[in-house]
Amino acid sequence: MNLLKKDLADGISFSGEKDGHCITCLEGKQSRNYSEELEGKCLQLVHSDVCGPMSQESRSGGRYFLTFIDDHTRKVFVYIIRSKVEVFEKFREFKSQFENQTGKQIKILRTDKGSGYVNRDFKNFLRNQGIKHELTIPYSPEKN
Template sequence: MTNKCTQKPYCNAGSRAKDVLGIVHTDVCGPMRNLSIGGAKYLLTLIDDKTRYVFVYFLNGKDEIFTKFKEYKTMVERQTENNINILRSDNGTEFVNTAFDKYLKEEGIVRQLTVPYTPQQNGVAERFNHTLIEMARCMMVSSAADESLWAEAVNTAAYLRNRAPAKAVKTITPIEAFHGYKPAVGHLHEFGSLAIALDKRQSNKFKPKGKSIRWWVTRMRPKHIGCLIVVIGN
């Protein structure tokens, strides 16, 4: 009999939050096999339960999680004028420690912990990490990106995920549900796009005015696009 033991299906881990920041799901992924170009080894996700809006942070070590959560809390509470009520995570010591416990109690945040060896109870965060990693992997493979660009790919995946329709918020996007405005998408480009960079210093009228490049978007805003550029030709 013991050889045929299986786990029973898990029921819903809990009811949905009624308000923005009513419940925040969090999880950490890593260490990654390769360091990012910024030296990160870990991925931290923080997801609002009601809107499914996700924030991602790239960490050198798990000891940075507490500081990043405090930064996140300050930012999102000012943006939404709501307070975080519940933080849902696993039992990892990066989340469960004296300093973190003390801070949550002082801020009036209820901690919800999953039962050990049951990642299904933290399903929202687990699924988000899986989704972001899969999206990033596909973008990196299709663009032949170096593995050190994994953080740029994950960041792009989160950006796109926040601007794509989500079943959990029905007919609108997570960013619209979280911030209250429809996202602009006209500035989006394919990850690892080929482009021509104009060389304004070129004085020879008979030589090419530009160079072929491949660029990976890292911060995408309608009027400010940050990118990493790699020259692939002359």
């Protein structure tokens, strides 16, 4: 419905009209093609964080969840884990799966200084894969 024709948009500044429709409304209804997004800067920067322990276990016994977010596409991957020890294993799984799907490699992994990320095995793996590890302050999820 056109808000301008129904006099419901008095005093509101729009970016213009096209064929009697608000351009902002039309742009807001457009969808993006995911394949176009992947061609850009996909996997340049991946954010990750561990959340938990939760008071209730999942059906599989997990009390934590692990997230990986591609900064460019904002695609989110979530893994349910039982303990922080599983972070390294799930990162390797995520890396393999997403890199195979996109044909691109992770350049930077940004995490906090949690025990799941700061250990010798994880550090050596990132170095051998050529992935820069950026660390943020613990308990600041807005920076992850």
